[in-house]
Amino acid sequence: MGEENKIEEQLQTIYPNMVEWRRYLHRHPELSFQEQQTSGWIAERLRELGCEASTNIGGYGIVATIKGSQPGPVIALRTDIDALPIQDEKTCDYASTLDGVMHACGHDAHTATMLGIASYYASLKGQFAGERRLLFQPAEEVTPGGALGMIADGAIDGVDAIYGVHLWTPFPYGTVATKEGPFMAAPDEFYIDIQGKGGHGGLPHETIDAVIVGSALVQALQTIVSRNVNPLEPSVVTVGAFHAGTTANVIAERCSMKGTVRTFTEEARYSIRDRLIDIVDKTAALYGASAKTDYRIGYPPVVNDADEAARFFRVAGEAFGSEAVQVSPLIMAGEDFAYYLKKVKGCFMFVGAGNPACEAVYPHHHPKFDIDERSMLYSAKLMISMAEDFVGQ
Secondary structure: OHHHHHHHHHHHHHHHHHHHHHHHHHHOOOEOOOOHHHHHHHHHHHHHOOOEEEEEEOOOEEEEEEEOOEEEEEEEEEEEOOEEOOOOOOOOOOOOOOOOOEOOOOHHHHHHHHHHHHHHHHHOOOOOEEEEEEEEEOOOOOOOOOHHHHHHOOOOOOOOEEEEEEEEEEEEOOOEEEOOEEEEOEEEEEEEEEEOEOEEOOOHHHOEOHHHHHHHHHHHHOHHHHHHOOOOOOOEEEEEEEEEOOOOOEEOOEEEEEEEEEEOOHHHHHHHHHHHHHHHHHHHHHOOOEEEEEEEOOOOOEEEOHHHHHHHHHHHHHHHOHHHEEEOOOEOOOOOHHHHHOOOOEEEEEEEEEEHHHOEOOOOOOOOOOOOOOHHHHHHHHHHHHHHHHHHO
């Protein structure tokens, strides 16, 4: 517990800076693959802390390397830096200053937390073993994601273990959670274009109504999970966008749809894909229309290493008390941290950030999304504790 107390004390001195950094980033968000200013700002902060940083890794990514004076393993800690195309509806003084763009998922706090971790290790002046490699990754929110580019540019070459945290408002502040094995879903996307035959709204018999075809297709797609997937296999098929028609008295010639599929196994993933494409083709043909499906395979599911998940439950219990540590349910959200876990053993973890007292009650990707900023302390302490426990094993 002595080491845990030392980490806690040091992080408490850094915390005001973490809050300041987080609020700056919240005011100045940038979308996926566009994080040029954010990346430059992070690099400046790292230089101020005395950290060696390599920029333009996998796009606008940054890798900060902090080496100890003693030999030891290389531990990577990863954060994400991109924002979302959402209008910030909060009225606080750190609300986004950019119309239509905001940090609605907590990546600003993730980045501030990682800067806090950089500050912590820099303060040790090399009095630790091995290397801590801090990954500031762009473009987590949009496939193909930024992780692949970071990996291709060598960000995890020679790494012995990798850890990451997502602040999560559905879990209350003061709690931490993960689970062994499959943890977060594989998020795939589909884009469907239906071609019918337009015409006068009063003469439907002379047309092939794309709205009718699309409506039938939305209903038919919902049978995939209910009738083609093992009921014990968690999965989701969601149509998130439906666009057709221009006015009241014209039958639509075209209809476009967009949606997502979430699965945890490769078997379910490709079975759903094949069934969806088949339903699209046959439903369109039933009405005399034609359709094209663009099905895009996204990130793999996040699968935590069994030994590293066990490390989490032990380390988190020591750091926060057993009552704060939870076994997470399966999470249908996706994360390109999955790519790192396919290369290096590690663990992805959730830290509770929800708190009605500070209006941190809105779901992720909501226009009023916010967090209990104290969750950044939990996140930093958890990642540092995981790294140091690995080194000391």
